Amino acid sequence: MIAAADIGMLDGFERALINNRLHLAYQPKISLVDGTLKRVEALVRWDDPVLGSIPPSRFVPLAERNGLIDPLTQWGLRTALRQWREWHAAGIDICLAFNISALSLEHLDFPDLVERMCRALEVPTERLVLELTEGGTQPLIKMMDTLTRFRIKGIGLAIDDFGTGYSTLMQLRQLPFTELKIDRFFLTDMIASADSRLIVKTMIDLAHGLGLTATAEGVETEDQLRLLRLLGCDVAQGYLIATPLAPEALGEWYSEWQERWPKLTKSLPAIARKQANARA
Ligand code: C2E
Ligand code: CA
Numbered sequence: 001m002i003a004a005a006d007i008g009m010l011d012g013f014e015r016a017l018i019n020n021r022l023h024l025a026y027q028p029k030i031s032l033v034d035g036t037l038k039r040v041e042a043l044v045r046w047d048d049p050v051l052g053s054i055p056p057s058r059f060v061p062l063a064e065r066n067g068l069i070d071p072l073t074q075w076g077l078r079t080a081l082r083q084w085r086e087w088h089a090a091g092i093d094i095c096l097a098f099n100i101s102a103l104s105l106e107h108l109d110f111p112d113l114v115e116r117m118c119r120a121l122e123v124p125t126e127r128l129v130l131e132l133t134e135g136g137t138q139p140l141i142k143m144m145d146t147l148t149r150f151r152i153k154g155i156g157l158a159i160d161d162f163g164t165g166y167s168t169l170m171q172l173r174q175l176p177f178t179e180l181k182i183d184r185f186f187l188t189d190m191i192a193s194a195d196s197r198l199i200v201k202t203m204i205d206l207a208h209g210l211g212l213t214a215t216a217e218g219v220e221t222e223d224q225l226r227l228l229r230l231l232g233c234d235v236a237q238g239y240l241i242a243t244p245l246a247p248e249a250l251g252e253w254y255s256e257w258q259e260r261w262p263k264l265t266k267s268l269p270a271i272a273r274k275q276a277n278a279r280a
């Protein structure tokens with residue numbers, strides 16, 4: 001049964017979707033090797049005139065439960081692909097990461113639909129990465145065929161929020177992922193706790209052992225960024241680097257970021273300083 005509060009929200013969401021009043025923000029992901037912009041993750045936003053700003057963690061599950069996830073996914077993907085083309089025309093050559101609900105994977109024709117959208121909007125499929133979390137009615141392993149078809153088409157696949165769900169190591173080995181995103185939960189006490197550092201390092205090594213890109217999400221401090229570099233992590237995303245941005249703000253952010261990067265990577269993280277002092 002749907003709660004009364006949800007009915008109002010569902011109504012408002014459906015109207016926002018139909019009337020094109022949702023928008024996307026884009027959060028940069030940078031290379032930890034040289035600070036260059038690698039990709040941007042599209043994140044849906046809903047600012048309702050009455051209800052205010054509602055986070056996707058509230059309305060995405062509502063859309064999933066009420067048959068609105070497919071229209072949301074198609075609107076979002078089309079909008080993001082159009083934006084990619086604008087950036088591309090302006091000389092910004094990046095990959096686009098897009099979040100997919102596990103429910104969408106249950107449609108057998110979904111990979112063909114995504115490919116058709118890429119083709120219609122002239123976006124090479126190699127420039128698209130789909131981010132997946134578990135949570136549909138079936139475990140991701142049951143979607144093996146669908147996931148493999150995405151890869152055959154050249155579309156990248158990231159396992160999102162890794163370490164928090166019930167994605168097993170066996171699934172990680174069998175499924176055709178290209179990127180592993182370490183959940184920000186593991187980064188929160190990485191500086192203070194040796195155990196957390198070990199877990200992050202293990203996840204990075206696991207990703208590399210399986211031939212995947214290791215991405216850390218939720219990087220909020222300079223020490224986290226420096227430590228992730230020391231641990232060999234490939235890509236980082238988080239408020240330290242940039243909050244999700246309006247599309248027109250990306251160029252200006254990147255100019256500023258390129259100036260910040262050399263300063264951020266000059267000194268060692270606190271934990272390495274502490275260890276060096278202890279040894280001295
Ligand atoms: P996610 O895919 O894990 O997205 C990352 C979330 O972490 C985003 O929240 C982002 O704003 C937030 N974040 C990024 N850097 C930091 C940081 O340094 N610190 C902290 N505390 N948070 C950070 P957001 O935009 O509220 O999205 C929440 C979730 O909603 C996403 O989690 C994703 O699962 C889902 N979502 C967002 N957009 C879409 C969409 O278009 N389709 C679908 N199916 N799901 C979406
Ligand atoms: Ca994501």
Ligand code: CA
Pocket residue numbers: 160161181183217
């Ligand atoms: Ca995530």
